[in-house]
Amino acid sequence: MRHWLVLICAVLVTGCGQTDTQETLQDHNHREGSGMVEVEVKTPELTRIEEFHGHIGPYVVLGYKMGLMARDLLDSPGYFDMTVEVESPLTPPPSCLIDGIQLGSGCTTGKRNLTVTKGPIGRATFHTKKGTSVVLCLRPDVPEKVRLWIEEIGVEKSGKRILEASPEEYILLGDE
Numbered sequence: 001m002r003h004w005l006v007l008i009c010a011v012l013v014t015g016c017g018q019t020d021t022q023e024t025l026q027d028h029n030h031r032e033g034s035g036m037v038e039v040e041v042k043t044p045e046l047t048r049i050e051e052f053h054g055h056i057g058p059y060v061v062l063g064y065k066m067g068l069m070a071r072d073l074l075d076s077p078g079y080f081d082m083t084v085e086v087e088s089p090l091t092p093p094p095s096c097l098i099d100g101i102q103l104g105s106g107c108t109t110g111k112r113n114l115t116v117t118k119g120p121i122g123r124a125t126f127h128t129k130k131g132t133s134v135v136l137c138l139r140p141d142v143p144e145k146v147r148l149w150i151e152e153i154g155v156e157k158s159g160k161r162i163l164e165a166s167p168e169e170y171i172l173l174g175d176e
C-alpha cells in the first residue's frame with residue numbers, strides 16, 4: 001500500500017514538473033473580441049477592496065488607485081490588455097500595494113500579467129498590447145505620511161482617506 005502511495009506521489013510530482021516547463025505566457029482571454037473588452041464592475045470600491053484583500057489599508061488603496069490611474073492614462077480596459085511590473089518592499093504593509101494594483105488594473109499573478117520584484121518604494125510599469133506604457137510611483141513622502149496617519153487615526157481610516165483623495169496627491173509619473 002505504502003509503495004503505491006509513493007508511486008502515485010512520484011507521478012503527481014512529475015506531472016507538475018512537466019507543466020512547469022511550459023512557461024510561455026498564453027493569451028487565454030476567452031471573452032469575445034480582444035483584450036479590449038470592458039469588465040463590468042458591479043460592487044462598490046470599498047467592498048471590492050475589503051473582500052479581496054481582507055481589510056482597508058493605505059497601501060492596498062494606493063495600489064488600487066495606481067491600477068485605475070494606469071488604465072485611465074493608457075486608455076486601457078486592463079485585465080487582459082495590460083501587463084505590469086511592480087517594484088515594492090516585499091513585506092506588509094507596503095507590499096499590500098501589490099494586491100491593490102491587481103484589483104485596480106485587473107492584472108493578476110494567476111493570469112501571469114503581473115510580476116513583482118523587491119524595491120524600496122512602490123513603483124509600477126504598465127504596458128498595453130498597443131505598445132503604450134506608463135510608470136507610476138508613490139510620492140517619496142508617502143511612506144512617512146502613511147506611518148503617521150496609522151499612528152493618528154488607524155489603518156482603516158488612513159485607507160479611506162486615501163480612497164477619497166485625488167490619486168495625484170500620492171502618485172507620480174515616473175521615468176521609464
Ligand SMILES: [Zn+2]
Pocket residue numbers: 053055057060092093096
Ligand atoms: Zn493590507
